[in-house]
Amino acid sequence: MSTAMPYNRPPLKPALWSEEDIEEAIGKLKGTEPPESLRFFLEKRIEEIPQPKDHTRLLARLHNEIGLFWLQKEEMDRARTHLDNAASLDPENIRAAYNRGNISLYEEDFEDALGRYEAILAKEPDHGGATYNAALCHALTGRVAEALPLFERAVVLSPDYAGAHFWAGECLLHLEKPDAALPYFHQASALNPDHPESSRGLAICLFHAGRHEEAICLCEHMLKAFGPELTALRVKGDALLALGNPVEAAHSHIDMALIDFDAREFLVNRARCLMETEPDKAPPYVRCVLDHFPDFQSALDPQEPFHKDRPQDGRSQSHAQ
16 A cells, blocks of 8 residues: 655656646646645745746746635635735736735725736636626626626626626616516526525516516525525515405515514505505505504504605515525
């Protein structure tokens, strides 16, 4: 039985300094050994390379791999040191530049991250990761209009990546374009059925499209799959109202108020809105509400002024939870 330590495999050649040989050795280690063995191998190669100034590209490659190792372990200071070394040794090393941008993104230094991703895209416009992450930097700082075309581009570059579809849909929904958002949320849900946020967006878009039965079916699936879901209960209730079933709609909205105290104001406002805009649906809806919350009687007094500036329609509210 061999007693060799893992970091001694694969066997090293007497002069393992070419990029091709290093690449081959790294690939073998990644496929057969634990990450610590790869780190040990990389650090030893950096120590042993003769005349470092003659091997700057190779050294940059090694520092990038060590930086990636520490990045995956969320050791950001160590990762930053190696990735900065890689970038200074070889400014054209796209992988090091991308990984360095990811540190800034992880630390929520969005402007620094964005600058790094944009520099990558200036050299490599079809870099999928930089495109998606640059879009994230815009979206997470409220620049939705700037984020949208980048997310749409990320969908083209990585059509099987659910995150790109989800964020494109999210931006369009934020811009009040639910019809355009619908196919993105549909694909995001298909690619990642276990992602609640994609299902929430899809449910809202189905409701906006008048596809109420589909919206109800999806909401019921969400309640079974994800547990108590405010968006699912709200959209289901809205869809039931649209189909002329105020009693079941009230029960769905009441369930919201039972699991989230803040949803009680929504419930009262929805009832008041119905009293003014759809008086035929209001009585059974209000009766159900008062059966569960009799203390809402004064709030639902028709003589009380109705605050129209409060959000009444769940369709216009954020579906974030």
